[in-house]
Every structure is written in C-alpha cells, then in structure tokens.
Amino acid sequence: MKNGLLFTIILVVATLTISLVAGAEKVTLNVWLMKQADVNLLKAQDEALAKFKELYPDIDVKFTVFPYSEYRDKLLIAAAAGAPPDISVVDQIWNPEFSAAGFVIPLDDYVAQSKSVKKENYFSGAWDSALYQGKLYGVPFDVGVWALNYYNKAFFKDAGLDPEKPPVTWDEFYEVGKKMTGPEKWGTALWVGKGDAVQCITDALTFSNGGSVLNQDFTKCLLDQPAAIDSMKFFKKLQEINPAGEVSRTEEDSFQLFTAGKLGMFWYGEWGQDTVTARAPQMEWAIGNFPKPANGKSVGTFGGWNMVIYKNAPHKDAAWKFIEYWTSKEINEKVSSLTPANVEAAKSFLNNKRKFPDVVFQQLTQALYRPIFPRYPDLAEIQRNATTAILTGEKDIEAALKDATAEINTLLNDYYSSNK
C-alpha cells in the first residue's frame, strides 16, 4: 500500500515534469481571423492548419474568429490594452493606424530573407497598402476590388440593347441606364450607407478620371481638383436612373434591389457573385468592367486584408513562419474567401470559383488603394458627408468638395503636427 502510494507520486511528478519540459518547447500562436460561414472554407482551413502542424510540430496555432461588425473594435481594444493576438488579419485601411500606433511590427527583415514572400508575388495595390513611412507592416492575404459592373441581361434585351455589349464609358452607362429606367425598375441603384464602402465607389470614379484623394505623400487633399469634381458630377447624374432614397440605403439594400430584378446594372465587388447566384438563380447576368470616362481608364479601388504580427507577440519567428505558410500560393488559394492576394493563387482561384475571371483579374491588377493615413476612418467620414451633401442637393458639388478638402487638410495637419 505504502509502495503503491510512493509509486503513484513518482509517476505523477514524472508526468508533470515531462509535460512541462515538452510544453516549454511547444509554442502557441494566437491568430485572429474574420468569421467565415462557408463550410467548405472552414474545412479547407482545418486541413491547411493540420498540415502546418505536421510541418512545424513545435508550433501550435489557435484560431479565434469574430464577425466583421465586431472585429475592428475587438482588435483595437485588445491591442490598446496590451493583450493582442500574435497574428491577425487587418483591413487594408486599418493597417496604417495599427502601424502608427506601434501595435504591429515592420516585417522588412523577414521579407528580405524569405523565399516565398516577395513583392512581385502579390497584387501591387495590396502590397503597397501595407506600407507605412517606407516600411512594410503587413503581408497581403486577400483582396477585392470595388467595383465591377454587374448587369441583368433581360434589361438589355427589353431596352433593345445587345446584352453582350455592356456600357464601357460613363456616358454609355448613363444612356443605357436611362433606357432601362421605367416604373418600378431602374438603370442602377446608388447608396451611401454608414460605413466606409461608398468611398470605394467615389474614389474609383476619381481614380478612373486620373485624380486622387490625397497627394503622393498623403499630406494634402486633392478632392477640390477637376478630376474629382467631374467624377462627382457623373455620380450625381446617376440619380436620374436610380430609385430615390440612396442616402439612407446601404450597399446591401441596393444589392437586394439588383437580385430582386429591379435594376439593370449594379456596381459591386467580385465577391458578390455567389450571392447573385444564390438569390436570383433564374437571372441571366454578367459582369463588365467598371465604367470609365471617355478618355480615362477603368480603375477600381482596392479592398482586402493584410496579415500582421503584433509587437507583444512572444514568438515572432514562429509567427512569421505561419504567415509565410498562410500566404503561400498553394495555401492562400484554399483558405481565402475573397480573391487571394498572391497573384498566382488568385488566377487559379478566379478560374475555379468565379465567373468572368478575366474581367475580375484585369480589374484587380488596375486597382488603386485608398489613402494611407492613420486616421483614415475620420477622413472617410468627411468624404461620406460630402457625398451625402452632394446627393441630397444640400450643397453644390464644387462647394461640397471644397469644404471636404478644407476639412481633410485640417485633419491631416492636425495629425502630422502632433505625430512627428
């Protein structure tokens, strides 16, 4: 009996010691991602993760997921409280804020030594979105482009137009839309919504017209220049072919009008394809490029997510290994719900999972990123208010953009003067 007790104690102590030693060697990475609903995608993520653990038996990875609506709040609060994950994805437009606050670390040294993470392997617009003051603070994970021109072929036939020839220029878009507009149906539907998505549309119009939101070093606003003014004139003109109420509509409300068969054309990203198929299985639809001014170029606005490593992460090298793996061509293609940021992975993804892959790919390669500025959400809000004022007719276009430019310049000066 006594011996039995002694034996048990020895056994327990030995087990504890072994597990402690083993535990000390095993590294755990906390990774925060966006919540995904697609079962196949979750399965692919699990498989990819299992393979990673085979490759690196000493690294354990723990995923925590959040829905988009909560994601930014959770990340910012955790980072500000000094308890962030080791790795997370961040929206491109949050990356500068996280970089400037020192929440995440520059990755240039890792990239310099990496075989797979190289600038040329990713869409340049996505890569550049992770740059802040000359350093790279994130590796692009997935991308999207606002916007493509979704169109309902039935509207073209009803208007006596060729459904294989979607409008290319702004003028054509307006004229076609006008022919489609009638009782209870419209050429397109605009929206302003509450978030920072509508800026992607207005920015894309300005980009296509050769303009920009800020100058090259992001210190001065250019929205009062002719390129932006003309693009907003076109945008406002589209009110004539659009159901009233766009200011309080969200992108989702307008998207529903399209899938309900009320709109001839609708601007949305390539990720909307599955939704159209699911909601309107009978609809004959196609995708064309985002319309451009007569002598301009069809340029969309980049969106997407970058992977970052937090300053507080105790095992940065292990974290880098995971990022290298997760953004590699082979894995990126499988675990991404949006188009992968890795160009080769994107080609294969678009060919397998999207219709009109060539149009989407072309639009992605020509897309530009939004201004890189740590207080981007404030900047976007000023832009959205200007768009609202223009659409409601509260201010004329020049005045609204002049006011917005002055406000944005104040914001820029205020930020740069206190964060040198």
Place this chain on the structure above:
Amino acid sequence: MTKEREWIAGYLFILPSIVLLAILVFYPLIITFLYSLSDMSLTSTRYLGWMAYQRLFQNKMLSLIFKNSVIWTVFVALFQLLLGLGSALVLNKAFIGRSLLRGIVILPWVMPGVVTAMVWRLIYDPQLGLLNHYLKALGIIDHYLTWLSTPSTALYAVIFSAIWKGFPFSTLMYLAGLQGVPPELYEASEIDGAGDWNRFLHVTLPSMRPIITTTLLFTFIWTFNYFELIYVMTGGGPSEKTHIFPTYIYDLAFKRFRFGNASGFAVVDFLFLLIFSLIYVRLSTKRGGLE
C-alpha cells in the same frame, strides 16, 4: 446616546449610499471631465487642457448638434403635452368602449424603442412605405418622397415618430390628474355660469398645473437623452441632420474611439441637463414639493 455618537451613526447609515454614488456617479463624472481635456483615442492621447474646449466651441458640429437637440426636444415634448392633454380629456369622458381605448392608447409607449424605430423606418420607406403609398393614393404627392434621407425632412420625420411613441405617458399622467380635480369646483363654476372653455381654462388647467409641470420636465429630460429611436431610424444622418447629443457622443466614443472629443460633448450635454435638473429640484422643494 451623545450628540457626537448620534452624528457618527447618522453618517454611518448614509455611508453605503455615498460610496455607491461616488463609484457610480461622481467617479465617471470626474473622469469624463478629465478625458474632455485631452484628445484621447485608443491609439494615442495628448493633454490639451482648456485648448480642448476652445477647439470644441470652434467645432461646427457642436452648434449643429445643439440646434438639432433643441428642435428635437422642444417639438417632441410640446406635442406630447398637447396630444397627451387632448387624449386625456377625451378618455376622461364617459362613453362606450372607454376602457378598451384607454388600454389601446398606451400601446406605443409600451412597445420597445427599437421595434418602434424599425416599424417607422418601414412606414417612411420611399418605395415600400405606407406613408408614400397613401399620400400618393390621395393625390397629395405625385412622386415618392424620401422622408428619412432628405436633410430638410429627416429630423421632423423622427420627431413625429417620437411624439407617437411617447405621448401615451403624458396621457396617463394627465388622465390621473383629471381624475384628481375636485368635482365640487366644476359644480361651483357651473353655478357661476362658466362654459366648457372657461371651465377648462379656470378650473381644469390650474388644478393640473403641478402635474403638467412635472410631466413636461420629465419628457424634456427623457427626450433630450433619447437614443435608440434616432439611432435605429437614421443613425444620425443624412449629413448629421438628425444627430442629437446621445447619438453623436455614442458615435464618437464607440464607433470612432475618440474618447476625448466625445467627453467634451458629454460635458456640454451634462451641463444642459443640469439646468433642467436644477429646475426640477427647485420646483420640488418649493411650497412643500410638487403638490
């Protein structure tokens, strides 16, 4: 018990309340005031001192929010008073189905605010909404109006919904008040030859003065601080035309994490409400309470 011990015992008895008040009321107040002197956000903090207030008063949002809040509060409180008083007078008369109607009339008030807001959003919807449908059917409008996305109509549209939502509280209060008017006063006035109007003006109203003052004050304070109806119906838009203090402070603090700036607005909001609270305290202590 000596005087001194009595004194100590007294303070011991109120100590729990004081501690609770200190934690739940005074601490947040002081902290908010301190935050308001900085430009605190989640990523950085800079102490600005009084400069923060100088900036706040130069901020054109402050005057806009203030204007919106005053229009919103005055219209909502005033019309709740008129509608409440009117409906109370009707419901005070004897007629068949009065009990049923008294029950039905409080429905808007017992409905959750968020539900009310969603319902009214649908009513105002330009394409699907009942309002446009009926106005068009009656020939009053020839095209659909966008009530909640037109800057000139949005605030009044939410005001209308808020009046509808809140007036039953006033009805209940005034109905109770009406029942408390001594019948002999009416009898006396009748003998003196007063008509309906004179009776209302010289008997009903003066007897109900205390209850009207209290109810009006309450609806003022509640309306000034009312959040969910506006937030769900318009989110403060279009062009911030429907933002009032609570919705704007919420946006600043919890959407944009600009705690410093949000605290500044909260301090102004607090001072404004303090005035109403002082009026209330004064009324309730004068002449032995609110009668």
